[in-house]
Amino acid sequence: MPTYVSLLNWTDQGIRNYKDTPKRADAFAAATKKVGANLLKLYWTVGPYDLVAVIEAPDEETAAAALLQLGGAGNVRTATMRAFGQEEMEQVIGRTAG
Template identity: 70%
Template structure:
């Protein structure tokens, strides 16, 4: 299943309700499951981003739908990157070399 790395920053609303962050992460994990995806892990970070999430989704559209639902709540803004594992990159390299 494709993997996505999502960098998140709390909005003003999100930081005011920081005590709810665990419940919000659980709700996002449940939303991912309902869309046949998975929240692999979530990290709370110090630095330019407040959180980093690793997601798996069957396709880009599913990942985008989950992230739209997350953003709709108004607690975070996200930047998402498609991540390729070693085996996937080997396939990409083989294709590029053909």
């Protein structure tokens, strides 16, 4: 299943309610399942991003639905990237010419 890495930053609302972040993480995990995705990991980080989420979804539309629900709650903004594991990257390389 495709993997997506999301870099998250708290909004003003999100940082004001930082004490609720574990509960919000549980709610996000449940919401991803409802749309057919899976939250594999969520990390709280120090640096330019406040959190990093690793999500599996069968397609980009499902990943987008999960992340729209997350962003719609108003606590975070996301920047999401498609991630490739080693086997997937070997397949990609196999498709190249030369």
